[in-house]
Amino acid sequence: MNLYAQFGTDRNLEQSGVIVSYGDEGSPEFKIARMGGSNKNYKKAVEEVHRKHKHAINSDSLSEEFALKINKEVFVSTILLDWKNVEDKNGNVLELNEKNALKLFHDLPDLYSDLVLQAQNANLFREKEIEAEAKN
Numbered sequence: 420m421n422l423y424a425q426f427g428t429d430r431n432l433e434q435s436g437v438i439v440s441y442g443d444e445g446s447p448e449f450k451i452a453r454m455g456g457s458n459k460n461y462k463k464a465v466e467e468v469h470r471k472h473k474h475a476i477n478s479d480s481l482s483e484e485f486a487l488k489i490n491k492e493v494f495v496s497t498i499l500l501d502w503k504n505v506e507d508k509n510g511n512v513l514e515l516n517e518k519n520a521l522k523l524f525h526d527l528p529d530l531y532s533d534l535v536l537q538a539q540n541a542n543l544f545r546e547k548e549i550e551a552e553a554k555n
Contacts, residue, residue: 429546430457436500437544439537450501454494454538461497468493491531495520498538 433453440448452458468489475481495517505513505523513519524531537543 426541427546428453428456428541428544432544432546433457434460439534439543445504447505448503449499449505449534451534451538452498452500453541453544454498454535456541456544458497461493464493464497491521491524492517494531494535494538495524499534 433456436450436452438448438450440446452461454461469476472481472489499515499520502513502515502520505515507513507523508526513523
């Protein structure tokens, strides 16, 4: 197999995002960019966090809880591009904004973890994969 077909990704998709759906039509959907690859916004935000917290990172004194908080903030500001059909615990539609996204990910850590895995999955950002999925 050609290595470009096997490992090449669509650089535009890495920044413009792909849809991750949790169910049938009308179910929650999240539009996410890639964590890494050619996503310059993500890389820039990570560099800023590292610069801002360099001493704590280098001295290994950054708490796990604080690191997770920072990672969620970076995810919300650079990876999570849009969402549809997302509701709170009481069934109220949630508008996409930083406060709502951070609360959702705090309340549903497994959802956050799954979206992170999806955003790191290079296969989602391969043009061939997306074309094949669209045909199905």
